[in-house]
Amino acid sequence: MASGTQHETEVLDQVIVRFAGDSGDGMQLTGDRFTTSSALLGNDLSTFPDFPAEIRAPAGTVNGVSAFQVHISDHDILTPGDSPNVLVAMNPAALKANIELMAKGTVLIVNSDSFEERDLTKAGYAENPLTNGSLAAYTVYEVPMTSITQEVCKEAGVKPRDAERSKNFFALGLISWMYTRPVEPTVEWIAERFGGRPLVADANTRAFRAGYDFGETAELFESNYEVRPAAFEKGEYVQVTGNQALAWGLIAGSRMAGVPLFLGSYPITPASDILHELSRRKEFGVRTFQAEDEIAGIGAALGASFGGALGVTTTSGPGLDLKSETIGLAINLELPLVIVDVQRGGPSTGLPTKTEQADLLHAMYGRHGEAPLPILAPQTPSDCFAVAIEAIRLAVKYRTPVIVLSDGYLANGAEPWRLPDLDSFAPIEPAFATEPNHVDDDGTETFWPYVRDPETLARPWAPPGLPGLEHRIGGLEKADGTGNVSYEGVNHERMVHLRRDKIAGIAADIPLVEVNDETGDAQLLLVSWGSTYAAVAAGVKRIRARGMKAAHVHLRHLHPLPANLGEVLHRYTQVLVPEVNLGQLSRILRAEYLVDAQTMSKMQGVPFRVGEIEAAITALLGGKS
Amino acid sequence: MSESNGSTATATGTATAVPVTARKDWTSDQEVRWCPGCGDYSILAAVQMLMPDLGVRRENTVFLSGIGCAARFPYYMNTYGMHSIHGRAPAIATGLATTRPDLDVWVISGDGDSLSIGGNHLIHALRRNVRLNILMFNNQIYGLTKGQYSPTSEVAKVTKSTPFGSVDTPFNPVSLALGAEATFVARTHDMDRAHMQETFRRAHQHNGAAFVEVLQNCNVFNDGAFEKITSRDVRANMLIPLQHGQPIVFGAEGEERGVVQRADGSLEIVSVAEVGLEALLVHDEKRDDPGLAFALSRLARGPYEPTPIGVFRAVERPEYGTQMSEQITAAQGKRGLGDVEALLRSGSSWTVD
Numbered sequence: 001m002a003s004g005t006q007h008e009t010e011v012l013d014q015v016i017v018r019f020a021g022d023s024g025d026g027m028q029l030t031g032d033r034f035t036t037s038s039a040l041l042g043n044d045l046s047t048f049p050d051f052p053a054e055i056r057a058p059a060g061t062v063n064g065v066s067a068f069q070v071h072i073s074d075h076d077i078l079t080p081g082d083s084p085n086v087l088v089a090m091n092p093a094a095l096k097a098n099i100e101l102m103a104k105g106t107v108l109i110v111n112s113d114s115f116e117e118r119d120l121t122k123a124g125y126a127e128n129p130l131t132n133g134s135l136a137a138y139t140v141y142e143v144p145m146t147s148i149t150q151e152v153c154k155e156a157g158v159k160p161r162d163a164e165r166s167k168n169f170f171a172l173g174l175i176s177w178m179y180t181r182p183v184e185p186t187v188e189w190i191a192e193r194f195g196g197r198p199l200v201a202d203a204n205t206r207a208f209r210a211g212y213d214f215g216e217t218a219e220l221f222e223s224n225y226e227v228r229p230a231a232f233e234k235g236e237y238v239q240v241t242g243n244q245a246l247a248w249g250l251i252a253g254s255r256m257a258g259v260p261l262f263l264g265s266y267p268i269t270p271a272s273d274i275l276h277e278l279s280r281r282k283e284f285g286v287r288t289f290q291a292e293d294e295i296a297g298i299g300a301a302l303g304a305s306f307g308g309a310l311g312v313t314t315t316s317g318p319g320l321d322l323k324s325e326t327i328g329l330a331i332n333l334e335l336p337l338v339i340v341d342v343q344r345g346g347p348s349t350g351l352p353t354k355t356e357q358a359d360l361l362h363a364m365y366g367r368h369g370e371a372p373l374p375i376l377a378p379q380t381p382s383d384c385f386a387v388a389i390e391a392i393r394l395a396v397k398y399r400t401p402v403i404v405l406s407d408g409y410l411a412n413g414a415e416p417w418r419l420p421d422l423d424s425f426a427p428i429e430p431a432f433a434t435e436p437n438h439v440d441d442d443g444t445e446t447f448w449p450y451v452r453d454p455e456t457l458a459r460p461w462a463p464p465g466l467p468g469l470e471h472r473i474g475g476l477e478k479a480d481g482t483g484n485v486s487y488e489g490v491n492h493e494r495m496v497h498l499r500r501d502k503i504a505g506i507a508a509d510i511p512l513v514e515v516n517d518e519t520g521d522a523q524l525l526l527v528s529w530g531s532t533y534a535a536v537a538a539g540v541k542r543i544r545a546r547g548m549k550a551a552h553v554h555l556r557h558l559h560p561l562p563a564n565l566g567e568v569l570h571r572y573t574q575v576l577v578p579e580v581n582l583g584q585l586s587r588i589l590r591a592e593y594l595v596d597a598q599t600m601s602k603m604q605g606v607p608f609r610v611g612e613i614e615a616a617i618t619a620l621l622g623g624k625s
Numbered sequence: 626m627s628e629s630n631g632s633t634a635t636a637t638g639t640a641t642a643v644p645v646t647a648r649k650d651w652t653s654d655q656e657v658r659w660c661p662g663c664g665d666y667s668i669l670a671a672v673q674m675l676m677p678d679l680g681v682r683r684e685n686t687v688f689l690s691g692i693g694c695a696a697r698f699p700y701y702m703n704t705y706g707m708h709s710i711h712g713r714a715p716a717i718a719t720g721l722a723t724t725r726p727d728l729d730v731w732v733i734s735g736d737g738d739s740l741s742i743g744g745n746h747l748i749h750a751l752r753r754n755v756r757l758n759i760l761m762f763n764n765q766i767y768g769l770t771k772g773q774y775s776p777t778s779e780v781a782k783v784t785k786s787t788p789f790g791s792v793d794t795p796f797n798p799v800s801l802a803l804g805a806e807a808t809f810v811a812r813t814h815d816m817d818r819a820h821m822q823e824t825f826r827r828a829h830q831h832n833g834a835a836f837v838e839v840l841q842n843c844n845v846f847n848d849g850a851f852e853k854i855t856s857r858d859v860r861a862n863m864l865i866p867l868q869h870g871q872p873i874v875f876g877a878e879g880e881e882r883g884v885v886q887r888a889d890g891s892l893e894i895v896s897v898a899e900v901g902l903e904a905l906l907v908h909d910e911k912r913d914d915p916g917l918a919f920a921l922s923r924l925a926r927g928p929y930e931p932t933p934i935g936v937f938r939a940v941e942r943p944e945y946g947t948q949m950s951e952q953i954t955a956a957q958g959k960r961g962l963g964d965v966e967a968l969l970r971s972g973s974s975w976t977v978d
Contacts, residue, residue, distance in 0.1 A: 040975055232977040238969060252965045262724050264716075282956035284963035287724060287949055292749035296716035299709075299746070303689075303720030306707060307728070311720065329710050419969050464705035464728055467684040472653065472700050474708025475692075484655065485700065 007216070008223040009180060014073030015227055016081035017175060019168075020098045021090030023056050023066045026168040031068025032414075033172055033189065037181040039239040039416050042229025043072040046534070047414040048080035050606070053269070053352040060114075060122035065097040072179075074228040078380075078534040080413065082609040086178075088171050090114065090145070092123035104137040109174065111167065113146035141220055145170045145211070149203075152210040158203045166200075166207035173211020180226045183212055235418040242381035242410035243270075245417065246340060247277035249388025251284050254310045256389065257396050257428035262304035263288045264297040265314045269352040270408040271342040274314045294322035298339065302326060305335045308432065308463030310392060314340040317359055318349065320366070327401050328367045329475050331499065334450075334459045336395035338388070343407040345605050354605025355408035357530050358581035363403045364559060364588070370496050372503040374398070375559040377405040379533035382417035384410060386425075387556065393428045397509075398502060399458045405558070407580075409531045409607050433460035436468055438481075447471055449483035456509075457502035507560040515568055517551035518544060524620055525572035527597065529555040529585050531607055532578050539613025543621075550617050558585070566593040574620055576600055578608055646677040653703040664815035664841035665694060668762060669701055671821040672731075678822075679729075679829055686729045689718045691738040694769050694843075695762040698733040712743025715750035718757050723946035729829065732759040736777040737767050740796050744776075747836075748805035753945040754833040760825070762815075762839050763798055765928075766847035779927055784846075799922040799937055802836040803915045809833060810918065811936045814840035814864075816855045820934065827936055833944045840928065853929045867921070867935035872905035875931065882931070884924065892920045894931055910939045 017034065021027045028049055035047050048069040057064030071081035086107045089095040091114040102108065115130055129135055130142060145167045153163035169190070176186065187205055194201035215221060240248075254261035263286065265275045279288040287304070291297035294315055301311030315323065320341045330337045343359045345351025363375045374394050378387040384406060391402040436445035437460060447469040450459050462469045471483060479486035480494055515525075516537075528536035533554050540552045553568060555561065569575055569589065575597040577586040583599030590597050600616050602608055651673045659665045676686070686704040690696035692711035699706030709717050714732045722730045732750075739747045739761045750757060766784070767773040773786040777798065781790040802810045809831040813824040821839065828835035840851045854863035865875040865884065873884040874897060881897040883905035897905065912918070918937040925932040957963070 036973065040973060042975065042977065229977075234977055236970075236974050236976050238972050238974045240972075248965075248968055251963075251968060255965055260724065262720060264720055281963065281968070282953045283960040284965075284968070285953055285957075287953070289720065289723065289949075291716065292745055295713060296719070296746055296749065299713045299716030300720030300723075302709075303707075303717035303722075304724040305720075306717070307721045307725040309720075309724040325710055326713065333707070419974070422965060464687050464725065465684055467682070470683055470703055470705050472655075472688075472702075472706035472708065474699070474706075475710055476708065 007221065010223050010225050012225045012227050013075060014071065014077065015086065015179065015225065016069065016071045016084045017086045017088070017179075018067055018069040018084035018098060018101065019088045019171065020065055020067040020094035021168065022059050022093070023052060023054065023064045024059065025066070025090050026165075027066045027068050027090070030168045030172045031070055033186060034175060034181070035070050035414055036189075036239055037176065037186060038070070038072040038227070039237070040185060041181065042232065043227055044075065044077050044230035044232070044416060045070060045072045045239075045414070046077055046080045047071070048409065048607070049412045051353055058122070060091055060093055060119055062093045062097045062123060065094050067094070067098060072227050074230050076230065078538045079607070079610055082611045086175070088175060090167070090171065092119050092125050092129070095129065096123050096125065102138065105139070107139045107141065108135065109141045109143060109171075111145040111171070112142035113144045143174065143214065143220075148210055148214065149207045152206040153203045156199070156202045156206060158199060163203055163207075166203040169204045169207035170211035170214075173208040173213075174215050176208075177212045177215030178221065178224050180224055183209070232416070233418060237416045237418050239414050240382050240385075240417045241273070241412055241414045242378065242384045242406055243273040243342070243412070244277055245382050246378070246384035246388050246404075246406060247274045247281075249385035250278065250312055250338070250392070251281060251286060252385070252422060253389040253392030253428065255284070256425060257310060257392055257430050259308065259310045259396070259430050261286045261312060262301060262309045263312045263314065264291050264300035264304070265289070266291050266294045266297045266319060268294075268316045268319050270344055270411045271314045271316050271319075271340065273411065274340065274342075294319040295326060298323040298326040298337075302330050302333070302335060302337055305337050306333070306463065308461070308465075310336060310338070310396070312338040312340065314342070316342050316344050316352075317346045317362075320359060320362060324367050327373070328369065328371050330401040331367070331371045331373055332475050333473050334399040336399055336461070337401040338391045338395050338404065339401055340404045340406060342411045343405060345603070351605045353408065355531065355607060356580050356603065356605065357405070357407055357532070358584065358603070359405060360529075360558060360581065360584040361587070363405055370500065372500055372559070373400055374402045374503060374506055374557070375405060376402065376556060377530035377558055378410055379530065379554055379556060381410050381413045381415050383556070385417075386420070389425055393426060394506060396428050396430055397458065398456055398506060399461055400503065405530060407531050430461065433462035433469055434466065448481050449473055450478055450481055452498065457498060457505060504560050507563045510557045510560075510562060512564040513553050513555065513562045513568055515551055515553050516540070519549060522549040522551040523572060524550045524574045524576065524617065525569065526550055526552045526613075526617070527555065527569075527575060527577045527585065527589065528552065529558060529579070532580065535608035535610050535613050536578055538610040539617060542610060542614045543617045548617065548621050548623060550621070555585070561592065566595075569593050569595045569597070574598070576616065576620060578602070578613060578616070580607065643680050643682055646683065648673045648677065651676045651683065651703050653701050655700045657701050658697065659694060660845050662844040663694070664764065664843070665698070665762065667815045667818065668760070668821065668839055668841060669698065671818045672825060673702070674818075675822045675825055679826065681729050685727055686731070687721065688731045688733060689714050689721070690733040691743055692769070693735040693738045693767075695733050695735040695841075696738060712738050712741070713746060714738070715743065715746040715757065715759065719750055719753070719755045719945075722756050723949050726756070726946050726950060730757050732757050734759065734761045736761065736763045736765060736775045736798070740776040740798060740801065748801070751802055751805040751807040751834045751836060754808050754942050755945045756832060757834050758825070758828045759834065759836045760828070760839055761798060761837065762841040764841045764843035764847055765795075765850050766843050768843045768846050772846035797922055798838040800919060803919045803922060803938060807834060807836050807938065808940050808942045809835035809936070810938045811836070812838045812840070812934045814851060814855045814934065815842060816857070816860070824935065827939065831939060833942060851928045854932050863931050865924070865931050865933040867908045867910070867933050867937060869908055869910045869936065869939075871908060872902055873908050873933070874902070874905055884921070890920070892924055894924070910936045912938075913940055
């Protein structure tokens with residue numbers, strides 16, 4: 001690369017870039033690669049892939065626009081950012097779909113080759129926004145990305161139509177120049193990723209370099225920018241998405257427990273990547289079973305658990321509906337099982353690719369009969385790892401199904417993750433039954449499957465294979481102790497209480513909530529769960545910077561709730577619960593603790609913005625937002 | 626429990642001889658609660674008496690069921706067992722059998738459980754060829770819910786839920802199993818212990834999914850559903866025993882009939898005296914093409930015409946769980962046993978000092 005003498009390099013503390021184009025334009029790949037380059041440079045980052053449910057909606061239409069937003073910074077950040085500084089729009093539809101997000105004065109980089117009459121018509125523009133003055137408030141760079149890409153690929157013998165597909169790499173090259181990302185790692189990555197298709201690799205490399213050179217040599221840009229490494233804690237880091245971290249956590253947890261992992265799953269957005277990741281990891285002894293339906297997925301997982309493996313099933317909302325009956329069976333059988341629900345917009349098919357948190361009450365109560373189980377929710381993409389391990393710990397220790405509520409935002413979002421010390425996790429002891437546990441009146445030693453551990457109330461886990469421990473379990477109510485079928489009313493009530501007490505008792509085995517209350521005298525408490533953590537934590541930080549006070553509590557365990565939560569809630573005069581639903585956690589808090597928890601609701605398929613949290617806090621504290 | 630190959634075979638392997646057992650060792654202490662006279666009793670007895678002969682260990686045997694009268698079966702076997710939920714037993718058993726190849730897993734089901742609510746799981750377990758012994762008790766009625774018609778009930782069946790007669794065409798369970806790519810398909814009935822035991826033994830020996838339809842009398846809600854073919858006095862002339870490598874022949878002495886294949890491929894029952902023994906179709910259960918077995922399954926339009934029993938099809942195809950284990954072994958051979966620390970670094974990692 002020739003060094004650009006005419007450009008200054010300005011230092012920024014952070015930047016938010018949004019790549020937008022057609023579903024077929026490779027925007028996710030482009031954004032993902034830019035993210036990785038930034039991670040390797042040591043920036044803190046947070047990403048937000050935002051794509052439609054259709055694989056290829058009609059090209060050029062607003063419905064087909066796929067976007068990837070990435071926030072990079074030289075300091076600790078929590079969210080993918082509210083409003084981008086730069087929008088890369090590959091066509092008019094991408095511009096139209098995203099312009100509302102852009103604040104005045106921000107930068108738009110558009111592929112000017114795709115602003116022909118018919119492109120504008122497909123996007124629903126009556127006139128060309130590039131020429132009618134409607135973008136006057138922005139700094140607009142018109143770059144002929146398609147034609148330059150075709151030009152540089154011509155020399156390599158790539159046909160113009162094929163070359164056109166590499167234009168996302170031109171955009172990546174240009175943005176890489178703009179934010180001084182190194183060239184070579186991406187060139188190497190292209191060679192590796194497209195190694196099997198040398199012509200494609202060559203075209204992508206040429207397009208990428210052309211984009212970079214364009215920034216360098218075209219006299220469009222006054223300067224480029226540098227975002228310096230963030231001051232991370234010492235350690236080894238990787239970039240990870242929620243689904244990836246969750247899959248790895250399941251593998252790690254099964255290793256810690258010393259029981260093989262069995263995944264029974266049916267493909268569903270946005271959970272399928274967990275199935276994909278685990279399917280690749282057979283060397284860990286992971287068995288993955290792509291079932292005929294959601295019910296078979298969890299059924300097979302439960303069968304595996306009965307046999308002494310760790311049964312796991314992964315799904316999203318519609319699948320959780322279908323699994324309800326088997327979850328009830330698992331509660332009655334009292335066998336370990338992990339159910340991962342990567343929540344998406346509902347009801348019904350809803351918004352398959354958009355995030356939501358509206359399955360909490362379903363997880364709590366979505367079964368007939370009194371059927372309690374533990375519920376956990378990861379707070380960030382990387383936290384999916386630890387939460388998966390915690391779910392396995394509880395499932396194994398208490399012989400119970402556990403629901404993990406991830407969501408679409410965590411599943412696809414990426415962030416840097418400081419690799420944990422695996423030895424720091426609490427041990428997981430399957431403690432399989434090894435011998436008879438009861439002596440009959442005549443002195444015969446027998447095995448009773450429903451004798452309980454006095455401390456945990458868990459029953460023995462006795463997979464087939466040991467002589468003398470043969471036993472039958474089932475969905476019918478069982479007599480306390482023997483596990484034989486019992487229709488007796490008093491016994492049923494006792495069993496209902498035992499199942500409830502066993503799960504409630506887990507509260508003593510999980511951490512107390514930690515209150516983030518800097519000065520200790522805040523009047524307002526914010527309660528977050530799951531992925532709302534990021535926006536709430538960032539919002540509280542912002543209002544503190546403005547001299548206001550608010551406390552923050554985050555819940556990773558949704559059921560049972562941490563033992564000190566009631567006492568904490570009652571310490572504050574106001575409690576605000578931002579949720580991507582109509583107020584499900586606040587309903588639970590009100591019922592559980594008689595506290596006036598207020599709901600802040602948003603259901604637009606996207607996470608809260610920090611600004612929204614900031615405004616809500618400001619309003620509650622009587623200030624101006 | 627071993628983590629190395631992902632299966633949980635216990636230390637109590639088969640190194641020592643299988644203990645000699647009797648029926649009582651396979652009988653649990655639970656009181657059997659089927660209606661007096663139910664065909665399920667004779668099936669239970671046949672199984673309990675067969676088990677000591679199979680050379681298997683009680684602790685390595687699992688009976689698994691869904692919902693329905695038949696599904697109470699596991700409670701009465703002194704083995705490991707699970708009475709699960711309606712229709713799902715083949716799915717649950719798939720997870721168990723694939724993670725525990727050391728176990729002998731029996732699925733006990735009925736016509737409603739297997740062919741109505743659980744139809745999907747049955748066909749997929751069969752096509753995958755999971756090592757399961759699936760015994761489906763077909764009584765052509767819903768017993769536990771007190772007498773509604775089932776997916777195998779004959780057309781025009783009058784029941785509590787079809788007071789004007791049912792209008793839907795029933796499934797033929799053997800045809801369905803053959804259509805689902807099952808590698809082992811057989812039929813037997815509750816009136817013939819020896820035939821049941823021989824059929825169950827064959828199912829047990831089959832390395833893959835074995836499907837057995839057991840014609841079973843529900844004396845309360847559908848009494849006599851099969852009496853036109855299974856009662857002692859008519860059996861010889863109404864049941865067609867299928868024997869591998871033998872001409873398909875049946876009937877009392879002097880009035881033998883047999884099955885021939887017409888020029889268009891269809892099957893017909895003829896008098897042996899008229900066509901001669903050599904003209905009869907020779908049963909080939911190992912025939913890869915299931916077409917002929919399917920045609921045999923269609924010989925009788927219902928349990929009032931001569932009906933084939935025995936093994937329709939028994940072919941070899943790789944077993945599902947075995948193949949799953951082989952992929953794991955191959956991956957471990959190539960990449961070692963899997964290191965979590967390395968897994969976490971499988972993308973790019975960087976260090977902050």
